[in-house]
Amino acid sequence: MRDSARLHVTWGLIVGATVISVAFGVEAAGPIATVAALALSWVKARLVLDHFLDLRLVAGGWRDGLLGGIALMLAVVLGLGLIGPLVG
Amino acid sequence: MIEDLPEEVAGGWGPLSSLPGNPLMWVLIVSELLVFGAFLWGFAAARLLHPETFAAGRAVLDQGLGGLNTIILVSSGWCAAQAVQAERNGAAAAAIRRWLGGSAALGLAFLIVKGIEWSHEAALGHGLTSDVFFTLFFLMTGFHAAHVALGIVILAIVAARPSPENLETGTAFWHMVDLIWLLLFPIVYLTG
Numbered sequence: 001m002r003d004s005a006r007l008h009v010t011w012g013l014i015v016g017a018t019v020i021s022v023a024f025g026v027e028a029a030g031p032i033a034t035v036a037a038l039a040l041s042w043v044k045a046r047l048v049l050d051h052f053l054d055l056r057l058v059a060g061g062w063r064d065g066l067l068g069g070i071a072l073m074l075a076v077v078l079g080l081g082l083i084g085p086l087v088g
Numbered sequence: 089m090i091e092d093l094p095e096e097v098a099g100g101w102g103p104l105s106s107l108p109g110n111p112l113m114w115v116l117i118v119s120e121l122l123v124f125g126a127f128l129w130g131f132a133a134a135r136l137l138h139p140e141t142f143a144a145g146r147a148v149l150d151q152g153l154g155g156l157n158t159i160i161l162v163s164s165g166w167c168a169a170q171a172v173q174a175e176r177n178g179a180a181a182a183a184i185r186r187w188l189g190g191s192a193a194l195g196l197a198f199l200i201v202k203g204i205e206w207s208h209e210a211a212l213g214h215g216l217t218s219d220v221f222f223t224l225f226f227l228m229t230g231f232h233a234a235h236v237a238l239g240i241v242i243l244a245i246v247a248a249r250p251s252p253e254n255l256e257t258g259t260a261f262w263h264m265v266d267l268i269w270l271l272l273f274p275i276v277y278l279t280g
Contacts, residue, residue, distance in 0.1 A: 003173050011166040014270075015159050022155035025278030037274035044162075044270045052169045052263045053108065060103045066121075070271065073125040077275055080132040084139055 010051040014044045034081050038074045045070050109256035117264045120235070124268045127231070128275050131224050138220055145221030146277070148212060153205045154277040157198050158269065161236075164194035165266040168243070168259040175255050184255070188247040191262065195240045202233050225276060232272060235265045 021040045025033050046067055050056040055063040104111035135142040171187035206226070209215075214222045239262045246258035 003176075004170070007166060007169050007173065010169075011162060014162045018155055018158045018162070021274055021278060022151050025151060025274070034279040037278040041271055041274045045267055048165065048263055048267045048270065052165050052266070053260060055107075058106050058108070060106050062103075062107060066118075069121070069125075073128060074271070076129055077132040077279075080129075080136050081279055084136045087136070 006051060010047050014047050017044050031082060031085075034078065038078050042067075042071055042074055109258075109260045110253060113257045113260050117260065120264060120268065124228075124232075124272065127224075127228050128271065131228065131275060134220050134224060141219050142221050145214075145219065145225065148209070148214070149225075149277050150205055150208065151277050153201055154273050157201045157205075158273050160194050160198045160201065161266050161269050164191045164198070165263050167191035167194065168262045171250075172255050172259055175250065175252055181250055184250045185247045188243050188250070191259075192240045192243040192247075195236050195243070195262075198236055199233060202229065202236075228272060228276065232265070232268060235268070239265045 017040045021037045024036050049063060049066055055066065101111040104114055107114045167187050167190040171184050171191065174184050174187055206229075209222070209225075216223055216226045242258045242261050246254045
């Protein structure tokens with residue numbers, strides 16, 4: 001895919017994922033909406049890192065390290081969100 | 089002899105050398121991600137301790153404006169990526185500056201929408217000291233907005249001197265600001 005077209009597709013995917021997460025978050029608050037919003041957030045972060053920041057071309061584990069760190073951060077937020085109703 | 093020294097000591101950047109732009113920008117990017125990550129963990133922990141306060145706070149946030157701002161900032165990042173692409177394709181400096189100008193203009197639009205949102209919350213009586221939810225909301229979105237404002241200044245500096253390294257370094261900062269909002273927005277506005 002040409003670079004310009006790749007950037008268009010990346011933009012479209014992030015905007016589409018944002019619209020879905022807003023619609024889902026407004027209409028279906030709760031654990032499922034939380035999981036969906038955070039999973040889509042990770043997908044959007046990956047698209048930015050890979051295609052806007054070009055980390056897909058970088059050697060040395062930077063891409064995997066950053067994506068892993070973001071996944072860990074979101075997993076902790078998700079875990080705290082899910083145990084809330086259990087301890088409350 | 090200098091060629092016998094490790095690359096880091098001899099003036100190279102070691103593993104940072106493979107990243108686009110100036111390696112020091114990546115030190116800043118990783119530092120900022122850690123700071124905002126700590127903010128988001130603190131937000132999630134506070135929500136665990138004060139669920140009713142956070143549910144009430146989230147209920148009065150405008151998810152539509154937050155979503156609109158996400159689209160604005162992603163579009164701004166797209167313009168910044170196009171500026172880098174234009175430089176790699178050998179485009180004239182004027183074309184690169186147009187992409188950077190579009191990116192900065194959308195950054196300004198983000199700040200205007202954020203100002204509208206904050207004034208709406210203030211009109212409802214919500215401020216920095218209202219409760220723990222709004223304290224964290226204003227601190228986190230305000231800190232992020234300060235980064236957007238700094239990013240606009242950086243884009244203007246890059247537009248004045250659009251060398252390949254300046255472009256990659258300045259737009260890397262801008263994409264980091266974009267990335268942080270993509271993480272902050274769902275956690276603050278959509279979950280809980």
